[in-house]
Amino acid sequence: MPAEIEKQGPDAADTYWKSTRRMTLWLLLIWFIVTFAAIFFARSLSAYTLFGWPIPFFMAAQGSILIYVAIIAAYALRMRYLDKIYQRDKDSSDHAN
Numbered sequence: 001m002p003a004e005i006e007k008q009g010p011d012a013a014d015t016y017w018k019s020t021r022r023m024t025l026w027l028l029l030i031w032f033i034v035t036f037a038a039i040f041f042a043r044s045l046s047a048y049t050l051f052g053w054p055i056p057f058f059m060a061a062q063g064s065i066l067i068y069v070a071i072i073a074a075y076a077l078r079m080r081y082l083d084k085i086y087q088r089d090k091d092s093s094d095h096a097n
Helices: 001-006 010-042 055-096
Strands: none
Touching: 010 055
């Protein structure tokens, strides 16, 4: 898909890659916060429970993994949406010529 976007022109390609980079940076920030918070704040969070388990244990055993899967799903869905938008722009510019 990116090669097809490059053929559309510099504006479409720049917008596509800016959107992709921005989304990737936000998802990496969420990943870092989830990973860092579960480890760094483990002692202070151990006073709270979720389903009878201390929060740090729950995050290490299940919660973080579920969030990572959600990050991957969000990335895949958003990239599918961006690819569809820029493919549609490409198709409409092809018909105009």
